[in-house]
Amino acid sequence: MKIVVCVKQVPDSAAKVVVENGKISWGDAPLVINPWDEYAVEAAIQQKEALSGTVTAITIGGEGSKDALKHALAMGADNAILISDPALVNMDTQATAQVLAAAIQKIGGVDAAFFGRQAIDSDSGLVPAQTARLLKWPALTLSAVIKVDGSSVRVARGVEEGRQVVTAKLPAVFSLVKDFGEPRYPSFMGIRKASRAEIPAWSLAEMGIPAPASVITWPEIMNPPSREITCEVITGGSPTEIAEALADKILAEKVL
Amino acid sequence: MNTWVYVDHFKGTALPASWEAIGVGKTLGTVKALVFGQGVEALAKTAFEYGADEVLLADDPALADYRAEAFAATLGKLAADGAPDLLLFPTTTRGRELAAMAAIDLKTGVMVDVTALEAADGKITVTRPIYAGKLLTKETCSSKPLIITLRGRAFPKPAQQAGKSGTLTKVAAATGDFPTKVEGYTTSEGGVSLTDAGVIVSGGRGVSNNPALTPPSGLDEKQAEIWKAQQGFALVKELASVLGAAVGASRAAVDAGYVPYPNQVGQTGKVVSPDVYIACGISGAIQHLAGMRTSKVIVAINKDAEAPIFKLARYGVVGDLFQILPALTAAFKKKLGK
Numbered sequence: 097m098k099i100v101v102c103v104k105q106v107p108d109s110a111a112k113v114v115v116e117n118g119k120i121s122w123g124d125a126p127l128v129i130n131p132w133d134e135y136a137v138e139a140a141i142q143q144k145e146a147l148s149g150t151v152t153a154i155t156i157g158g159e160g161s162k163d164a165l166k167h168a169l170a171m172g173a174d175n176a177i178l179i180s181d182p183a184l185v186n187m188d189t190q191a192t193a194q195v196l197a198a199a200i201q202k203i204g205g206v207d208a209a210f211f212g213r214q215a216i217d218s219d220s221g222l223v224p225a226q227t228a229r230l231l232k233w234p235a236l237t238l239s240a241v242i243k244v245d246g247s248s249v250r251v252a253r254g255v256e257e258g259r260q261v262v263t264a265k266l267p268a269v270f271s272l273v274k275d276f277g278e279p280r281y282p283s284f285m286g287i288r289k290a291s292r293a294e295i296p297a298w299s300l301a302e303m304g305i306p307a308p309a310s311v312i313t314w315p316e317i318m319n320p321p322s323r324e325i326t327c328e329v330i331t332g333g334s335p336t337e338i339a340e341a342l343a344d345k346i347l348a349e350k351v352l
Numbered sequence: 353m354n355t356w357v358y359v360d361h362f363k364g365t366a367l368p369a370s371w372e373a374i375g376v377g378k379t380l381g382t383v384k385a386l387v388f389g390q391g392v393e394a395l396a397k398t399a400f401e402y403g404a405d406e407v408l409l410a411d412d413p414a415l416a417d418y419r420a421e422a423f424a425a426t427l428g429k430l431a432a433d434g435a436p437d438l439l440l441f442p443t444t445t446r447g448r449e450l451a452a453m454a455a456i457d458l459k460t461g462v463m464v465d466v467t468a469l470e471a472a473d474g475k476i477t478v479t480r481p482i483y484a485g486k487l488l489t490k491e492t493c494s495s496k497p498l499i500i501t502l503r504g505r506a507f508p509k510p511a512q513q514a515g516k517s518g519t520l521t522k523v524a525a526a527t528g529d530f531p532t533k534v535e536g537y538t539t540s541e542g543g544v545s546l547t548d549a550g551v552i553v554s555g556g557r558g559v560s561n562n563p564a565l566t567p568p569s570g571l572d573e574k575q576a577e578i579w580k581a582q583q584g585f586a587l588v589k590e591l592a593s594v595l596g597a598a599v600g601a602s603r604a605a606v607d608a609g610y611v612p613y614p615n616q617v618g619q620t621g622k623v624v625s626p627d628v629y630i631a632c633g634i635s636g637a638i639q640h641l642a643g644m645r646t647s648k649v650i651v652a653i654n655k656d657a658e659a660p661i662f663k664l665a666r667y668g669v670v671g672d673l674f675q676i677l678p679a680l681t682a683a684f685k686k687k688l689g690k
Contacts, residue, residue, distance in 0.1 A: 107483075109484075109619045109620060109638075109639045110637070110638055110639060111638075112486075112638060113483045113486040113487055114486075114487070115487060120487065131620050132620070188461050189452070189455075189461070189462065189464075190455055190456060190460075190461055190462075193456070216483070216484065216619055216620065217482065217483055218482055219464075219465065219481065219482050219483070219484060220462075220464050220465075221448055221452075221464070222448065222451070222452035222455070222462055222464060223452075225420065225448075225449045225452035225453055226452045226453070226455065226456050228453075229424070229452070229453045229456040229457065230456055233531075234420075234421060234531040234532050235420050235421070235449065235453070236532075237420070237445075237449055238445055250535070252538065253445075254445070254614065255362075255445045255446070256362065256367065256444060256445060256545055256547070257362045257537065257539055258537055258538050258539035259537065259538045259539075260417075260418070260534060260537055261534070261535040261536050261537065261538065262419075262532050262533065262534055262535065263532070263533045263535055264531050264532045264533070265531055268531075273613070274606075274613045274616070274620065274621075275612065275613040275614070310461070311460060311461040311493050311494045311495040312461040312462075312463065312491055312492070312493050312494075313491070313492055313493075313494065314489050314490065314491055315477070315490050315491075315492060316489070316490040317482075317487055317488070317489045317490075318487065318488045318489070318490075319487060319488075320481070320485060320486070320487065320488050320645070323645065323664055325663075325664065325665070325666060327652070327662045327663070327665045327666065327667065327668045328666065328667050328668070329657075329662075329667075329668045329669070329670060330667055330668065330669050334679075335671070335672075335675035335676050335678075335679040336679045336682070336683070338669055338671065338676060338679065339676060339679030339680040339682065339683040340679075340683045342651070342667060342669060342676075342680060342683070343680060343683035343684050343687055344687070345667050346628060346649065346651065346667070347687060349628070349648075349649050349666075351550075351627035351628055351648055351649055352550075352551065352595065352627070352628060352688075
């Protein structure tokens with residue numbers, strides 16, 4: 097089975113992210129592989145382990161984004177490709193999907209492309225379905241359970257009402273949610289292998305596609321309004337007294 | 353502006369953010385609501401009552417279950433023929449996915465999970481949270497049609513006007529050999545969905561630390577911890593039940609195995625915005641705060657007076673949640689007459 101997993105490098109979820117002088121800053125917080133993408137890498141490796149094959153991790157970005165690819169390699173991906181081109185900046189999701197779809201086609205013979213459900217920086221959650229649409233493959237988004245049997249696949253997708261069980265034929269695009277199961281930690285051997293790996297960089301010219309046009313622009317990025325709030329600490333002589341006072345306060349807000 | 357609104361539903365019951373989207377559409381001009389499914393004519397009637405001027409109803413066995421490809425093809429064909437200026441979707445799992453696909457089919461972009469929208473000189477600028485709400489960004493789109501998904505509870509739900517009607521137009525479902533087949537559903541335990549909830553009661557790691565409890569013998573350390581957490585979450589659920597609230601949890605509580613992942617609130621869980629958010633035994637890690645900071649009234653119950661959650665809270669109780677929670681449940685039962 098030939099598998100591609102698409103990953104992104106993002107500021108750690110514990111980072112305090114602010115806008116300073118019009119630029120996004122995450123202080124000295126580390127850049128890490130997008131946490132959702134770890135589930136995608138885990139799912140990809142599990143499929144490879146069950147059915148044999150190869151897992152190729154891909155990302156779009158600069159040299160620094162190789163760290164996300166190295167994390168995937170250390171977890172057990174077989175190889176990685178960095179898609180890097182000066183034209184690939186400020187991309188919206190459909191532009192990103194065009195580049196990823198082109199890369200998946202260039203890799204060729206791919207049976208499955210795995211994504212995390214969304215990136216925790218831009219929070220769009222659109223790229224998996226858009227890539228699927230461009231490839232004309234089924235989009236099996238928000239998958240929590242994946243079972244491949246020959247060229248058929250059955251997934252359970254997380255939706256508002258519970259899980260929707262869907263079958264489809266490969267090739268397909270999958271996006272993964274957290275209840276797929278914990279991603280493995282990179283092994284010591286994996287980390288050694290990843291640190292030595294040669295990661296080729298593909299430019300748009302090498303992929304044979306023009307720079308995709310983005311149509312979404314971001315005229316202003318802001319810090320959210322601060323919550324001017326002082327906490328009123330409720331005290332009392334007994335839990336009952338405290339609870340009664342707190343219930344009265346909440347009811348007085350007239351929002352229940 | 354000629355606005356179309358996709359009405360997201362499950363087996364004929366609309367997700368409320370669909371009606372909020374009709375409300376937004378009405379502020380911009382006329383609204384055509386899109387109702388896709390099988391046996392969903394009643395839903396079309398409800399769409400009129402929430403303000404739709406016209407309903408495009410695709411009622412077809414092929415649309416009996418939501419399937420991205422079949423729904424997107426139907427939508428894409430209608431939009432290519434009808435040329436709307438703006439397509440609005442609720443930011444639900446289905447709404448987000450259909451918007452994503454429609455943008456590819458119609459060669460345009462998506463402004464996703466929007467919480468504010470300004471229209472001036474025929475141009476729309478939206479605001480949406482990024483980094484789970486740690487930042488906000490304004491967005492515009494240079495191509496047509498505009499596609500926007502609206503976050504639930506960010507816009508007011510219009511009043512339902514019983515008996516109001518409009519033009520019902522029956523349209524055909526796209527035909528074709530769609531690659532996915534729906535086998536069925538396994539539904540969640542029920543209860544109130546987090547993203548639609550007006551009130552949420554959430555538990556964190558602190559919920560497992562009741563020193564007064566002795567776990568049954570024969571459990572190992574981890575099992576004993578889970579057992580204690582389940583007793584603690586029972587208190588959270590009792591309060592939630594009295595308030596008609598949804599049950600949430602911190603990532604720490606989910607990672608520790610106390611509650612399933614769909615209950616997680618935060619940057620890698622659900623982003624919620626209820627009227628009241630009651631945080632029990634949650635210290636307030638930045639990734640949790642990002643997921644609930646826009647709640648109207650935040651209440652924190654925690655034994656640690658220095659916990660960061662108190663910085664966002666309107667009301668706080670520094671104390672033992674195992675005593676406060678049952679007392680609070682009893683107080684609400686009495687005051688709400690339940």
